[in-house]
Amino acid sequence: MATLALPFTRAQSERILLRKAMPEDLDAYVEMSADAEVRRYLGGPVSAEQLRAHIETRGITSVTEDPGAFVIVEQSTGALLGTLMLERRPAHRPGHVEPNAEELELSYLLRRQSWGQGLASEAASLLLRTAATQLRDQTVLVVTQTANAASIALARRLGFEYVSTFTEFNAKQWLGAGRLHRLGAAEN
Numbered sequence: 696m697a698t699l700a701l702p703f704t705r706a707q708s709e710r711i712l713l714r715k716a717m718p719e720d721l722d723a724y725v726e727m728s729a730d731a732e733v734r735r736y737l738g739g740p741v742s743a744e745q746l747r748a749h750i751e752t753r754g755i756t757s758v759t760e761d762p763g764a765f766v767i768v769e770q771s772t773g774a775l776l777g778t779l780m781l782e783r784r785p786a787h788r789p790g791h792v793e794p795n796a797e798e799l800e801l802s803y804l805l806r807r808q809s810w811g812q813g814l815a816s817e818a819a820s821l822l823l824r825t826a827a828t829q830l831r832d833q834t835v836l837v838v839t840q841t842a843n844a845a846s847i848a849l850a851r852r853l854g855f856e857y858v859s860t861f862t863e864f865n866a867k868q869w870l871g872a873g874r875l876h877r878l879g880a881a882e883n
């Protein structure tokens with residue numbers, strides 16, 4: 696799979712800092728990632744103990760080792776709010792706009808107490824805006840379950856447009872797409 700060359704490791708906006716994961720993020724990261732409500736459309740619950748043991752073995756920095764992976768941190772408190780990823784969608788998986796392409800794919804996850812405040816929108820806009828200054832114009836995808844209304848609403852707010860639905864992981868998936876430079880210039 697082609698790797699993504701994203702030449703920045705931090706970005707900030709009014710309320711949000713995007714950065715790489717650090718040891719102080721561990722408790723909040725495990726709590727978020729094992730939260731059944733957060734994982735409702737992402738394959739269901741996982742054991743917090745097993746997840747913590749796995750991350751402690753690999754090191755917390757492993758969760759953001761991909762160039763497009765970031766934690767979302769609240770500027771005012773330094774608290775972890777969520778995670779955000781821009782990565783290449785492997786060609787062998789379903790859900791593409793261009794045949795045999797490995798388009799960029801955006802995904803996002805917020806702790807439950809951070810929902811409903813526009814924080815995911817702010818963080819995703821920041822990442823798209825920053826990436827648009829560094830990368831050539833290209834297609835960006837969002838893939839999310841058709842049942843995940845909050846996620847589809849966020850994708851639409853960011854400027855993604857519906858392309859199609861398809862089935863993966865025994866669930867119906869919504870495929871949305873946009874062009875990076877247009878998404879990066881959108882007012883959210």
Ligand SMILES: CC(C)(COP(=O)(O)OP(=O)(O)OC[C@H]1O[C@@H](n2cnc3c(N)ncnc32)[C@H](O)[C@@H]1OP(=O)(O)O)[C@@H](O)C(=O)NCCC(=O)NCCS
Binds near residue numbers: 803806839845849
């Ligand atoms: C998907 C997810 C990140 C969306 O979070 P969210 O908080 O709804 O998204 P936004 O940041 O865009 O916030 C929008 C909401 O904040 C409200 N809001 C409050 N203050 C706001 C502000 N200053 N600016 C913008 N919106 C604001 C909006 O009215 C909207 O509310 P509504 O949902 O009642 O309509 C969240 O539901 C989540 O983490 N889900 C679990 C993980 C998941 O399924 N991820 C998808 C995989 S790709």
